[in-house]
Amino acid sequence: KIGCICLTEPNAGSDVAGFETVAVDKGDHYVINGTKRFITNGTEADIMITFAYTDKEKKHHGMDVFIVESGFSGVSKGKHENLMGIRATGNCEVYFEDCIVPKENLLGPKNEGFMTAMKILDVSRIDIGAQAVGVAQAALDEATKYAKERVQFGRPLAKFQMIQDMIAQMAAKVEAARLLVYKAADLKDRGIPRFSAASAISKYFASEIAVDVARMGLQIHGGYGYTKDYPIERIYRDARILPIYEGTSQVQKIVIARELLK
Numbered sequence: 001k002i003g004c005i006c007l008t009e010p011n012a013g014s015d016v017a018g019f020e021t022v023a024v025d026k027g028d029h030y031v032i033n034g035t036k037r038f039i040t041n042g043t044e045a046d047i048m049i050t051f052a053y054t055d056k057e058k059k060h061h062g063m064d065v066f067i068v069e070s071g072f073s074g075v076s077k078g079k080h081e082n083l084m085g086i087r088a089t090g091n092c093e094v095y096f097e098d099c100i101v102p103k104e105n106l107l108g109p110k111n112e113g114f115m116t117a118m119k120i121l122d123v124s125r126i127d128i129g130a131q132a133v134g135v136a137q138a139a140l141d142e143a144t145k146y147a148k149e150r151v152q153f154g155r156p157l158a159k160f161q162m163i164q165d166m167i168a169q170m171a172a173k174v175e176a177a178r179l180l181v182y183k184a185a186d187l188k189d190r191g192i193p194r195f196s197a198a199s200a201i202s203k204y205f206a207s208e209i210a211v212d213v214a215r216m217g218l219q220i221h222g223g224y225g226y227t228k229d230y231p232i233e234r235i236y237r238d239a240r241i242l243p244i245y246e247g248t249s250q251v252q253k254i255v256i257a258r259e260l261l262k
Contacts, residue, residue, distance in 0.1 A: 004045035006036035006068070006094050007117060013038075014251050016114065017059055021096065023052040023066060028103050030054075030066065032074070032096040038245070043080050043090035046070050050096070051113055063113030067105040074099030085237035121247060122196050125203035126188060128246045129181040132206035135242065136174045139210075139217035139235045143167065146221055146230070157220065166220060170213045177206035197259035204252035207242035214239040 012018035021034025032052050039045075048068045055062030068075060078093035108116050144167060147158040157163045184202040187195040214236045218225035225232045243249040 001046040002041055002044045003047040003049065004039050004041040004094075005120065006039055006042075006048050006050040008036060008038050010035055010037045010093075014248060016063075016117065019051065019053060019063070021050070021052040022056065023054050023064060023101070025054060030101045030103065030106070032066065032068070032099040032101055034096050036094045036096075038081065038091055039094050040086075040089045040091055040245075042077060042092040042094050045090075048075075048094060049107065050094075051117060052096075054111070058111065060114040061111050063117075064110060065107040065113045065116050066101050067107050068096070068099065068101055072099055072101065084240060085234070086241055118196075122194070122199045123188060124246050125199040125252070126181060126184045128242060129177070129184065129199075129202035129206040132203075132210035132239075132242045133174065133178045133181055135235060135239050136170070136177060136206070136210040136213040139214040139232065139239070140167070140170045140174055142230065142232045142235065143170065143217035143220040146224075146232075150222075163220060166216045170216055173209040173213055177202075177209050180205050197256055200247070200252040200255040200259070203246065204243075204249050204256065208249060210239045210242050 009019055009021060011020060019034075021032065021036065023030040023032045032050065034052060036042075036050070039048075042048075046069065048070065050066045050068045051063060052066065053062050054064045070077075074097045076095045076097070078095065081091040081093075083089075083091055144158075147163050147167065148156055150157045158167075180198075180202040184195060184198040187198050214232070218232050218236045221230055221232050224230055225236075227233065247255070
């Protein structure tokens with residue numbers, strides 16, 4: 001089955017405390033009401049890991065996680081979002097209207113939803129870092145290929161020092177990002193309890209360089225890069241989400257600083 005994580009809301013992305021989705025305890029079940037936004041895989045998901053407040057007064061300590069099936073009464077989905085990039089992700093809104101969820105579908109300890117979200121993000125940020133490295137590598141590969149093939153002023157673009165300079169910068173950034181992602185992934189694989197700083201650093205750096213490398217790759221393509229005839233335009237559009245989802249670059253810097261200044 002396909003799953004998705006229902007965390008972001010229309011009025012709250014990075015601001016977890018601003019979530020409005022609530023789950024009311026009715027004895028043998030919970031009733032969930034709220035809306036989730038920008039849910040990757042939402043259009044196809046059978047299982048939705050859904051975050052909701054069971055006690056808003058407790059703020060972060062009043063959040064819980066539920067396993068919600070798409071066939072549950074009260075669950076509906078919005079249209080496939082017309083996104084700039086990552087257009088194959090099945091992104092949509094998910095609505096919960098008096099959705100009845102069995103008590104046993106509470107995931108993890110009671111009132112530990114916020115910590116569960118933070119642990120999920122520690123891992124998923126490494127995933128996004130790896131995605132960013134892949135996007136940046138694709139941009140570098142396409143730019144290198146094009147620079148060798150495209151002839152201007154009687155010689156390939158690859159013979160011009162300005163193009164060589166851009167290719168060199170792109171390659172160095174991709175390799176640096178790859179090593180940061182490897183480091184964070186290694187900490188996770190070795191079972192280190194918390195690797196928040198390494199995860200945030202890898203996600204922040206890799207996503208930022210992916211945008212930069214895609215931009216330079218498109219620049220090397222010139223006018224052709226602005227058409228749909230070459231893959232670089234899709235790479236450029238896909239790269240732009242990376243510094244936004246799973247925590248913006250600004251949030252990553254807050255996480256990094258807090259971890260280092262503890």
